[in-house]
Amino acid sequence: MYLQQLLSLVPSCLLKELALETKVDHYAKKLQGEVLFKLLLHCLLSHKDTSLRGMASAYETLVFRLLNAGQHGGHIAISSISERLASINAAYFEKLYRNCVRLYKRQLGKYREELVAIDSTIVALSTKLLHIGYRLKGGDADKYRQLKFTIAYSNGIAEMVNFYTDQAHNSENLALRETILQQTQQDTTTIKVFDKGVTARHTYDALTDKGIVFVSMISAAAKHDKIEPQPGSAPLPTLTNRLQILSDEWCQFYGEGKLKATYLVRRIETIQPEDGTPLVFVTNTADLSAAEVTALYSRRWQIEVFFRFIKQLLNFKHLLNRSENGVQVVLYVTLIAAILLEAYKRSRTLSGFKIPMQKMAAELEEALIKHLITFCGGNTRLLKTLIPDSS
Numbered sequence: 449m450y451l452q453q454l455l456s457l458v459p460s461c462l463l464k465e466l467a468l469e470t471k472v473d474h475y476a477k478k479l480q481g482e483v484l485f486k487l488l489l490h491c492l493l494s495h496k497d498t499s500l501r502g503m504a505s506a507y508e509t510l511v512f513r514l515l516n517a518g519q520h521g522g523h524i525a526i527s528s529i530s531e532r533l534a535s536i537n538a539a540y541f542e543k544l545y546r547n548c549v550r551l552y553k554r555q556l557g558k559y560r561e562e563l564v565a566i567d568s569t570i571v572a573l574s575t576k577l578l579h580i581g582y583r584l585k586g587g588d589a590d591k592y593r594q595l596k597f598t599i600a601y602s603n604g605i606a607e608m609v610n611f612y613t614d615q616a617h618n619s620e621n622l623a624l625r626e627t628i629l630q631q632t633q634q635d636t637t638t639i640k641v642f643d644k645g646v647t648a649r650h651t652y653d654a655l656t657d658k659g660i661v662f663v664s665m666i667s668a669a670a671k672h673d674k675i676e677p678q679p680g681s682a683p684l685p686t687l688t689n690r691l692q693i694l695s696d697e698w699c700q701f702y703g704e705g706k707l708k709a710t711y712l713v714r715r716i717e718t719i720q721p722e723d724g725t726p727l728v729f730v731t732n733t734a735d736l737s738a739a740e741v742t743a744l745y746s747r748r749w750q751i752e753v754f755f756r757f758i759k760q761l762l763n764f765k766h767l768l769n770r771s772e773n774g775v776q777v778v779l780y781v782t783l784i785a786a787i788l789l790e791a792y793k794r795s796r797t798l799s800g801f802k803i804p805m806q807k808m809a810a811e812l813e814e815a816l817i818k819h820l821i822t823f824c825g826g827n828t829r830l831l832k833t834l835i836p837d838s839s
Contacts, residue, residue: 457551472540479532481540486516492785494809498763500526514816533774541780548784549607563639564602565751571595580772582615598623600631601751604790606783620645641748649703656711661733663744668726672699688739691718696738757801
């Protein structure tokens with residue numbers, strides 16, 4: 449599957465339709481929305497330098513001219529890219545991202561996963577460089593500003609993202625709860641899996657009240673009253689391939705001010721056999737065995753791998769543009785690039801990220817070379833009719 453086929457997830461007609469809808473190209477003579485989108489996407493997926501200098505250089509390459517035939521302007525200044533990122537309508541890229549998610553999930557059909565992992569990642573920079581975001585307190589924390597990106601991750605992609613810059617969303621109780629509730633409006637059937645960053649018992653209550661099934665972890669020391677064992681649970685203790693399950697009981701947890709939670713929650717106590725470390729899982733459903741609950745939670749680790757991928761291989765942690773608008777634009781294109789790579793991996797039955805990115809870039813170059821040979825019939829002068837200003 450070449451890049452042109454993958455781009456069926458962001459078809460050309462959609463790029464043009466959303467450009468009109470969002471008026472992204474008003475007053476733009478050169479770096480129109482579609483061009484900027486393709487330039488960012490090309491730099492990300494070709495595993496090239498995604499700095500402003502790298503983008504300006506890529507803009508003039510033969511490869512990008514081929515990908516962007518008919519809308520190429522020859523040369524672009526680094527300052528022009530930076531200014532455009534800061535001012536272009538980010539709604540254009542957000543709508544592209546949401547449509548890409550929708551089309552990808554439609555392609556999956558019945559093969560969609562039954563769980564969604566929700567977690568946050570932080571990007572921090574010196575206050576001298578970043579003028580948006582919130583600060584932590586104490587020590588050297590005042591020297592840095594932080595941005596939070598809370599993602600709902602399923603089927604190998606980030607299917608929802610929230611971008612937070614305010615101090616209140618430093619709390620995972622607020623950030624994760626908001627994202628879970630928003631994601632549930634679109635999908636009521638999946639199990640939500642999140643880590644023990646959620647400590648507020650009223651968050652458990654809020655999710656249970658809306659019929660949202662969740663799996664999480666909790667501190668072994670969290671205060672609770674035991675109510676009754678899980679009916680029909682396997683004889684305990686029992687050993688899975690990773691953990692020894694010691695107990696499986698419905699409990700009532702305490703929140704702030706010694707107030708008890710409204711709803712009961714299953715508390716599954718386990719230890720790691722190799723070192724005796726206690727791990728306590730919680731869920732609000734009786735439909736899963738204790739072993740299934742622990743296995744579901746272990747799959748949450750995939751979102752941590754995804755965060756490392758976008759930060760390291762897609763270079764997201766360096767913030768190509770540090771304005772709020774620019775951060776959003778790069779965020780949405782980065783997530784679209786990740787979706788296209790996941791679609792490519794599925795088509796090739798590949799795993800990991802680095803090698804599939806290299807293979808995908810190599811296939812793109814091969815496809816473009818074949819296209820050139822076919823078009824020119826060996827006569828490179830014909831390139832001038834396909835790509836203006838080509839040497």
